Amino acid sequence: MPRKDKYYNRAKQQGYRSRSAFKLKQLDREENLLGQGDVVVDLGAAPGGWMEVAAEEVGADGTVIGVDRQRIDDIETDATVETIRGDMTDEDSREQVREVAGDVDVVISDMAPNMTGEYNLDAARSAHLARMAFETALEVLDSGGDFAVKIFQGQDVDPLREDMEAEFKYVRTMTPDASRDESSEIYLVAKDRLTAPVRVGDEVTVTIEDIGSKGDGIASVEGFRLFVPDTEIGETVDVRIEDIKPQFGFAERTD
Template sequence: MATPRHKPDYYSRRARQESFASRAVYKLADIDRKFQLFKPGQCVLDLGCAPGSWLQYISSRIGPQGLVVGLDRQALRISSNPSIRFVQVDVAALDPGSLIRFSASFDVVVSDLAPSTSGIKDVDHQRSLDLARLSWEYANRLLTAAGHYLVKVFQGPDFPPFAQEIKQHFQQVDILKPSGSRSESRELYLLGRRRLKESGAGIG
C-alpha cells in the first residue's frame, strides 16, 4: 500500500492534466511568479532535471530564442524541444567548464538535486547540503553577473552557514517554501538574486 506521501494529490493530478512530467513544476512556477526569474532569450542551467518538468516550464518561459541545458543521471520523460539540451550524466562527475559548448555563461542556474534518503535526518541533511554545494560550484563558475541561483536544501543545522555564504554573492537572498512542496517535506529553496560582479571564488 502506498504511503500518504505517495498518494496522488492536487498537484500530481494537475501535472498529469497539464502534461508536465512531475508535480515539481508547480514549486518552480510559484517561485517564478513571485520573482520573475525567467525571461525570453535567456540561457538557463537545470541541475537534477529529470524527469523534466522544470525543463518544460523553463523552456516555455525563455521561448524559442532561449536555451535550457539539463543535467541528470536519470532519463527524461518529456518530448523533445528545440530550446532544451539534455546531458545524461552524474553531475558530480562532470567538469562544469565543459558546458561552455552550450553557452559561455548562464543567466539562471537552478538545482533540484536531491539525495537518496536514508530516513536519518542528519544524514539526509548532510547529503542534501553536499549536493547544494556541488550546485554552487556550477553556479559560481557559470552564472553571469546579475544572474539568479535557485537551489533545494533539506533543513538542518548546517543550512544557515551555507545560506550565509551564498548571501555574500548576491544582492538579495530569500529562503522559500513554495506552493507544491509537501507539508511534511523538510526541503527549502534558497534563492540568490542578481549576482554581484565582485562575487568571489565560491564555497571552500
C-alpha cells in the same frame, strides 16, 4: 483532497512530467527567475518537469540545458533544449556543464539525495548537492544572473545562505505550496549575481578619473566603475563601498 494529490493531478492535466513543475512556477512567479531569451541550466533535471517550465518561459530565443545521471526524454518546445548525462558531484560533469553552457542567466537545482531515512545524513547529503550547485552557479552565471536551489533544513542551511549572500544582491528562503507537508525541503533563491571585485563595506583607495552626468566622481577598481560624490578629477581618495549593482557601484569618502 491531500495536497500531493492536488498537484499530482494538476501536473497530469496540464501535461507536466512531475508535480515539482509547480514549485518552479511559484519560485518564478514570486521572484521573476525566468525571462524570454534566457539561458537556463537545470541541475538534477530528470524527469524534466522543471525543464518544461523553463522552456515555456524562455521561449524560442532561449536555451535550457538539463543535467542528470538519468536519461531525460525529449521535450516538445520552441526553445533550444540540450541535455547532459552526468553526476554533478563529479568534476568531469561540472566541467562539461561549463563548456556547454557558456554565459548563463539562471541556474536552478532541484537535486535531492537518495533517501536513507536517517534525517541528519539525508540533510548533510542534500547540503552537499546544494553546495555543488552553488559552486557551479558561481562558475557559469553571468553578472546579474539568478540561482535557485533546494536544500533540506538543517545546520548546513545558514552557512550556505551566508556564502550565497556574499555573491548575490539578496537571497530569499522559500517553501513552495507544492512542497509536501512532511517534506523538510526549502529553496534558497538568490538574485543578481555580483561579479564586482569589491563588496559592500570594503574600504579602498581610488583615483577619480571622470565626472558622471549627475556630478559624482567616477573611479575604477579592476575595470569596475565606482561613483563617488564630492570628488574631482585627479583626486586620490579613501572610500567605503556602500552599494553594488551588476555593472557599477557607489562609494562614500572616508578621508
